[in-house]
Amino acid sequence: MKRFDTFHPAALLLFYICILLLSMLSMDPVLLLASVCGSISFYCAAAYPRLSARSGLFFCVLFLLVTVTNPLFSHNGVTVLFYLNHQPVTKEAICCGAALGAMLLSVLYWCRTLQIFMTSDKLLYLFGRISPSLGLLLSMCLRFTPVFRRQYQNIHQVQKTLGYGGSDQPLDRIRCHVRSFGILVTWSMEHAIETADSMNGRGYGLGQRTAFSLFCWRLRDTLLTVFCLAATGGILACRAYGALHYYYYPAMTPHIWDAPHVICYSLVWLLMLSPVILEGVETLRWNYCRSAI
Amino acid sequence: MNKKIISCCLILLAAPLIIAMGVWMFQDRRYNLIILALVLVSMIPFFLSFEKRQRPTRRLMLIAVLTALSVASRFLFAEIPFFKPVTSIVIITGIYLGPEAGFLCGSFSALLSNFYFGQGPWTPFQMFVWGLVGFLSGLPSLLKNKDGRRMMEHPAALVLWGGFSGVIYSLVMDVWTTVSADSTFSWARYFSAITLSLPYTIVYGLSNIVFLLLLAKPLGKKLRRVMVKYGI
């Protein structure tokens, strides 16, 4: 059980909106570094027993690819390192590429944790808040998808025992898939009517629906919300005072360490690392509690 | 009533608000945020209009079934790379159940299948583009006397629209590729992304055409049968 899993969907959504907004807001290397560190460490903590080296490698390659390809498109910058095909390759372009790669990397990793924590029922809750009918539609789709997948396996097997699709020819196999899919379509549509009856039987469409959920808004959701809003507001305010305006071209902006910058950076690091800190503290406390029993 | 007015105003305000924010950040050229936000906001009217109208349960059911079918089909045809009937099912839904259903089927297919294939910033783009394809496929059927539907059922129309929707898909998704790799939107990047993804575009278009030709007739027949049998 991860701590983040227990937050209210709305609080979670707000957190992720803030985080993603900030990650894409600026090319400032300090901000991007914070976001990358925060997202990757949080992902490792969240997916702990099931980390895959392959996806990690994939993201490294992606990062390098973005870094390397940026100079091919952008020839701005003052510090020319060398010429490729008579086009200058500049230090600024490479750095900018690295920043773009870092932004992409952090966004992707935040999204991966988002996928872990924003489970279908939480998303459903959020949709249900906007519109109960939409929430219901989504829930019905979520219900049918696994049913259809299972039923498709059954159909495919039955078709095999009837002597279809058993041969090794690819065309024959594709034809059998299309055939099975056709059966699935008929089956699903004919049986959907029973589901519709069951809905009508329980009074669907009689009036305004409400959306029930098991989620409760607790103190820690309030805390998370306040923290996110305060941090994001602070960062945006600092931005108005000149922080987070970073340029790579023609030359990279030198870092200034005045008050808005320092406050801004510390807030950014605090916000970006907050999930992993929370998870870590929680795990330690849990282990402590368990050993105390 | 009050709530409705507020929500309408919010939508009307949202687009200019985003652009204004974009202008404010223009110096930074944060196209990625602006485009993402625009895509998200552009879908809200569709979703809200869905809530307003009460529709027969059986119709809602059919939309859900078709959406689930298109999500499931992404798994079922796993054996054959790139050839997926998702877009074709979305198009067929649009043709037979109208633009609104087409949009819902498309956008929810994207949202739900990404639960299994990975959510990311591309999800809104996929939702948008599949929704759009479904919506556009349904527009002709709004014409009187079902002429539009008959027109869309014609194999030539299916081939054209199937291929075209493959192109639309690629073009929109390339926007996301460009913006994500280069948060400033540069046409050079965009065109190179389009050229790089050309083979995929062709495969998408082809698979749409193949599946539309394979599925449109039987699926349409089945849908019509169910719609007649159960009075939808």
Added chain:
Amino acid sequence: MELLQIRHISFTYPEQQTPALQDINLTVRRGEFAVMCGASGCGKTTLLRLCKPAIAPHGTRTGDILYNGLSLDDADPQTKACAIGYVGQNPEQQIVTDKVWHELAFGLENMGLPNDVIRRRVSEMAQFLGIQNWFHKNTDQLSGGQKQLLNLASVMVMQPELLILDEPTSQLDPIGAADFIGTLKKLNRDLGLTILLVEHRLEEVIPAADKVILMENGTVLCCDTPGGLGEYLYTNLPEHPLIDSLPSAMRIYHGLKDLSHADTVPLTVRDGRQYLENALGRQQLPENAPADTGKTPGISDKKAPVLELKNVWYRFELVGGNGSGKTTLLNVMCGIYPAYSGSVSYLGKPLRSYKGTLLYRNNMTMLPQDPQLMFVEDSIREDYEATCRVMGRSREETEQEILHMGELLSIAHLLDRHPYDVSGGELQKAALGKLLLLRPRVIFMDEPTKGLDGHSKKILAGQLRQLTAQDITIVMVTHDIEFAAQYGDLCGMLFDGQIISQSPPEDFFSGNSFYTTAANRIGRRYVPRAITCRQVVEQVTAGMSLEEPI
């Protein structure tokens, strides 16, 4: 007090000449457990649905249905939705949402109730019906029995006064079905809930029922207590197909009534045993009374057992827990799954040596649990034609074979219908026809009696017997003990991945003490080798007639 009154209801479906229901009069009292039975197509479902306006069929209706003394047409929709609950046949298809808790709340959400009210009602019902252990699960992970229980619970949260159920256990295995019926009894007893139930499985239901309603051809034939119904059937309609579905105790009693009369008709196994004990006392029936030859004529006349795997040799060793299910075993036997270890041979050669589709043309085939999955085309005839094309038959041959199949299975009138527009029993026949077009020598069947009423089962058994006479081997997995006892030639029990004991049904079931037919459980003290009601009656009668002259 009357809760539901059906007054002179007649109903005709659109574009139909004959009415589906004719002048029905019925009363269901508050707190009553009423069971409705009859052959499929007699109008039970139509009548049930008319009592639930939200899902009432379209057509012309005359007469009136009163609920609580008020016409249903006048009641407001919210009340109708809540007060009358409806649970249908198919557990899978009635579930709307993806989570158990959400499904439970669905009806209450429709009523627009606030969150905390819903929360209380849902938790209350989950607690009462023992759902709390799987409250957070996905609905997709549940077993069939759990799914149906969930359907019941999600209707019960709306606090209905009248619960209408249309064959709720027909798709469940016996354990799930018994649980479900047990829950119904509990609801009836503990909450005083009024229940109107349509059911084929009368063995478990009838003992709990206060009233049994027998319908035929759109009319109510008889509406009486369970004992009264038996009395009525045996005196007026001794050939009625429903007699075969009555509880074994009742059938045995009516078979032996002339020898020994009882004041109350026995309904359960316990009552049946008591009745026999009262009738026979301590006496032992002579060992070698004609008991051994008392087999049903269908089996005893044939010396050579037809279902022996004559040309077929199977050696399956399913080691460990892997693949211990019976459906898995069938799939292994017909080569869909490779055997975990050991080998499966057909005609002396391992299954692996049959390449491509060779194994499934002219050799073996399988009837799936859900025959709907076999049909692709829009009519049964088109499907048959496609099958014949695959088998490489010419046009004339195809026509002839289809004609032949129509006669053989008496489905000629169904050939032009859509496979989803015919009843379960009819579809089963059509599916069998499709299999036979493949000219199989072995047919595997997965639960072929699921969802069939007694009459359809009897017809199915007759057709299977015809097939076995043509040297077609039939291997069937089933939960239906009574069916296996009555018609099987060889029975085996699958447990823990192994076939435990394998013998002719008389030996097999008389050797088991729990996993055996109800008739055997009733009569085993006196006639241990009798496994069907008929055998019990015959053997007891024969034994008594030997005794009495002395």
